[in-house]
Amino acid sequence: MAVGRKIKPYVKISPLKNLRTDQRRLINAARDRLNQYKDDFKELPTDNLAANYQNVFSGATNAFAGAKNTFANAQNQFSNLENTAEDLTVNTQAADFEREQFQQSQANLLQNLSGAAGGSGVAGLAQSLANAGAQQARQSSASIGQQESQNQAMAAQQAGANQMASAQGAQSAEMARMQGAAQQQQMIMGGAAAQQQMQLEGASRQQDAILQGSQSQRELEYQKLQGMMSLEAGMAESTQASMDSRRSWAERTFSDRRLKKDIKLLGLSPSGIKIYSFKYIDSSIGEGVYQGVMSDEIPQEAVVKHASGYDMVDYSKLDVEFIKI
Secondary structure (H helix, E strand, C coil), X not given: CCCCCCCHHHCCCCHHHHHHHHXXXXXXXXXXXXXXXXHHHHHCCCCCCCCCCCCCCCCCCCCCCCCCCCCCCCCCCCCCCCCCCCCCCCCCHHHHHHHHHHHHHHHHHHHHCCCCCCCHHHXXXXXXXXXXXXXXXXXXXXXXXXXXXXXXXXXXXXXHHHHHHHHHHHHHHHHHHHHHHHHHHHHHHHHHHHHHHHHHHHHHHHHHHHHHHHHXXXXXXXXXXXXXXXXXXXXXXXXXXXXXXXXHHHHEEECCHHHXXXXXXXXXXXXXXXXXXXXXXXXXXXXXXXXXXXXXXXXXXXEEECCCCCEEEEHHHCCCCCEEC
């Protein structure tokens, strides 16, 4: 702006001045808010949200750790089998009976033939009869003994078969019971393992969801502040641009004598520049009475040639203010 004192009786406050003051106030307020947003942005946490992320599988236990071998106490059901034929005895009944029959036969023959005196023929006959009786007795005894031996062998064989069948049945029942217990234990432990896996996976997904939600919330806060900062910066830039534009209009306005009428000298500026009041011939340039200079009476460095051929004045280089009176 121009330096030095103006001529007080003729210098009035430009209506643009209040506008520029309001614009400066808006710019300063926008900058204050922008600085506050910057401070808020600096205070936003930048720590790693996953720093305390825990492995939910770290405490997982082996659901099969307590598994037991259900076949550990299996017993051999055939270990106590007994030889049912080991106590079989030789049947002596037949031999005893044969001996008794032979002795009785001899006694009978000797008694019947005792009356026959010493005849060799009689004695030979008696001997023959005795031999025949003995042979018959042996045959009877052998037949009886053979039947008894067969009965004993069959009894021992059947007892052994019964014992084997009982042992096999007990062994099959024990095996079935232990297999069922093993399957039941496997199903229980498999269910426990699946349940534990589901719980751990659920905890992991929940933790991931919480972490992602926190991260998204933080990103939204960042974006919100960035948007507000961009908005405030844009508002400040727009206000500044408007202010610059208005300042350019105020400081570079048409001051060519050929465009003015009702020109009256008001006085001098501190540097000696003549100050006039005037009206524009063309109301589209401005309506009413203005205070300013004539472009042909000021230093040429403050004169700007417009494309129309008329002079404009850069009042920022003068100690005179262009205002509407």
